[in-house]
Every structure is written in C-alpha cells, then in structure tokens.
Amino acid sequence: MSQRKVILLLGSNIKNPKKNIEEAILLINKHLGNVIKKSKMLETEPVEFVSSNNFCNIALSLETDFSPIQILKKAKEIERYMGRVLDSRDLGGYEDRVIDVDIVAIGNLSYQSKMLNLPHHRHLFVRNFSRKILEDLGENIEKYKNIQI
Template sequence: MSSNHVVLLLGSNMGDTKKNLEIAITKIESRIGKIVKSSEMLETMPVEFVSNNIFRNIALGLYTNISPFSLLKEIKNIEKEMGRAQDSFVVGGYIDRIIDIDIVKYENINFLSKLLEIPHHKHTYEREFSKNLLKEL
C-alpha cells in the first residue's frame, strides 16, 4: 500500500491545551503515521460559537497508509480516549472541547459525504487562523 500525504488540524480549548495537543500528536504519530511537518501552536478565539475558553491550534503534515474513512475512525477514537464526550456533528454545533482533530487534506482527493469533507472547506478557504497555520506547512 502506498503512503498518502495528509494534513490535520488540531485544536483544544479545555484544560491544559498545550498538553492536550502534545498527547494527541503522540497518539497520531504512533497510530496513524509519521509526522513530517508541523506549524507553530497558535492561540485563537472560538469560531462559530461563544466561549470564554481560548483555543490552541496546530497543523500537522504526515504520511499514512490508512484510508480516509479509517483515518476518520482512528481520529474519533483518539478524541474519545482523550475525553471528548460528543462530536460537533452529534451535538449539532460547536462546543468547548478537550481535543478536536480535523482532516484538512488527504492527498489530492476531493470527497464529500455526510461524515467527511476533503478538503475541509472551512479550514482551507474560510477560517483565517486555519489558513495561517496551513501556510506554515
């Protein structure tokens, strides 16, 4: 199986956000694939919902041998293991979260389903903080 280039965007706005991201990065590298590039961590205000908790975000470039849906499943497992109780999709909107991991790009795939959008439109085209982090990769 070939190795696929993937870009992930991680965010946390609960608890020790830096440590949350570091734990997630360790899990990603051990279970998903080799990280070859990362952006600086960036603190941002919440987007599309109101919260007093500031986010810390980072973008990662990595290589993986797993399919997009298997990648999504593994990401959701990591989020759940780290204490994320509910996904935004289930809740119907954005809420504070210990960890959020989004697939921004997967090779040159263009794909849209109810559960997965590649490339991730909001991070790629709309959110300024995302676009700034992605420029670093």
C-alpha cells in the first residue's frame, strides 16, 4: 500500500497537557506513522462545553500506509493507552480529556461512515483554533472545500 499524508489534531486539557501532547506524538510516531511536521502548540479555551481547564492543541502531518479505519483504530488505541476512557460519541458531548486525537484529512480522500467522516468539516471550516494551527502547519484549508463528502 502507498504512503498517505494524514493530518491530525491533538488536544489535552487535564493533568499535564503539554506533556500529554508530547507523549501522544511519540506514540503516533511509533504506532501510526512518521510525523513529518508539527504546528506550534496553541492554548485555547474549551469549545462546545464548559470547563475551567484550557486546552493545549497541536496539528500534525504524518505519513502512513494504514487505511482510514486502521488510522482511526490506532488513534483510539493511543487515547485509551493514555487514559481516555470514553469518547465524545459515547458520552453524547464533550468533557475534559487527557488526550484527543482527531483525524482531519487523509490526502484528498472523501470518506464517510458511522465512525469517521473525512475531511473533518468542523476542524477545517468552523473551529477557529483548528484553522489557526492547521495554517501554522502549512495546510491550505481551502483545497478541502472541493472534496465532496
């Protein structure tokens, strides 16, 4: 299988968020694919829920030969390994978390399932903090507008 460019967004807002992000990057490099570029870390207030804990966020670009579902499974395994028990889908909303690994895009792939929709519309076009770190990563967000989901 050929290498795919994958864009991930990571976020953490409990325990030691910066350390959690750094640990997640190491695990991603080891189990998911070669991280080729990172944005600067950005501290933000929680979005779509209330918490006194601010988030540390970062965008990553990596190369992998895994399929979209394999990438999702590996990302969820990393979240569980680091101590995340429930996903926002399980909870029906958002809460504080040790780590969140979101898949924003896999190349120019359009993918839709119950578990995964690509590209990730909210991160690309709705959430300002996401746009900021994706632009810092060097991503041309506008190119994703033409990908039909």
